[in-house]
Amino acid sequence: MYFDTNDLDKYVEGKKVSIMHGGDIYRNSIQHDFSVNINPMGMPAEVQWVLTEAVFHANKYPDIYHERLVEMTSGIFNIPENHIVYGNGASEIIMAICHSIAPKKVLLLAPCFSGYETCVKGACKDCDISYYSLSEDNDFEIHHDILEHIQVVKADLMFLTNPNNPNGKLISKTLLEEIVSACEKAGTVLVVDECFLALTGEERENSLAYDISEHKSLIVLRAYTKTFAIPGVRIGYCLCGSEAMATSLRNHLPEWNLSMFAQMAGVECLKHMEYIEDSAKLIEQERRYLTQGLSRLGAKVYTSDANYILFKCSELDLNKKILEYSILIRECSDYNGLEKGFYRVAVKSHGENEKLLSALEDLLND
Structure with a gap:
């Protein structure tokens, strides 16, 4: 019998729980998962x-x-x-x-x-x-x-x-x-x-x-x-x-x-190493776009060289509120040395990054 991953909600007593590592798409209705840092170019077709x-x-x-x-x-x-x-x-x-x-x-x-x-x-x-x-x-x-x-x-x-x-x-x-x-x-x-x-x-x-x-x-x-x-x-x-x-x-x-x-x-x-080079170029471009967008919204953005960005803002429940937009981000207070108000987001495709910034603008301006 085929098992629908959406049915996993049944096995946690109806509660939508959060896995701190990110990627908990099974207990939330998510269209854009920014909580895990996966290559935005997606899996190679081959x-x-x-x-x-x-x-x-x-x-x-x-x-x-x-x-x-x-x-x-x-x-x-x-x-x-x-x-x-x-x-x-x-x-x-x-x-x-x-x-x-x-x-x-x-x-x-x-x-x-x-x-x-x-x-x-x-x-x-x-x-x-x-x-x-x-x-x-x-x-x-x-x-x-x-x-x-x-x-x-x-x-x-x-x-x-x-x-x-x-x-x-x-x-x-x-x-x-x-x-x-x-x-x-x-x-x-x-x-x-x-x-x-x-x-x-x-x-x-x-x-x-x-x-x-x-x-x-x-x-x-x-x-x-x-x-x-x-x-x-x-x-x-x-x-x-x-x-x-x-x-x-x-x-x-x-x-x-x-x-x-x-x-x-x-x-x-391992036969497609050129895919990594193309990915790195896209990530650099989109990281810059996201960094500028987050800064414009008043967030404190920490300099990153990777395909993810750490930022800090005054909204302590941002990860919960942004679920209303079917977006998942990583709340970072479980990291030793960080506190509530720190968040990490993946660098994704330009269209997805636009949707993230639009949702954050609605939430933070409100």
């Missing part, structure tokens, strides 16, 4: 066709070693195949990292992606979580004093997002390299989440993926979710600085963790 074809292969077990995917990824980053680990989305890999390393102390930024803390608390009992606080006065940018903080804390594990989420600011390559060195001296395994990096248009200049073999305690995390607009397929991977680390991560992942759909779609995605 990938959609391959996903349709995958139905005819669903009667087979997928390749347990993801051989074709690993081979292509190895060629892109010039890294040995045994340093590459694939997972059912980046979130599965984050949990595997926490289980594998079993840290007693973890260092996180505040604010940053809340999924790290969720995995740490779920996988590592009695783990001490330390925070490096980003300043609102500095647009939540990371500065060189983080190097001293790394040496003082001496965490077993540190998570870093580039660009940072929710503010979308890139970390300079120079500072990144200094952070890697500081973590090596402190005995800290560093995970750099680059899931949004390709859509900034500055991936090659800022990625640590291309020289990861020089750093044994470095893990670079990536996903197809945002880049190729296939969040429902669930496919991500990480590049490890050492074979031993990659082997340990695999031991904490289930067998056949990538479906036939994920593997076939992933292989097809």
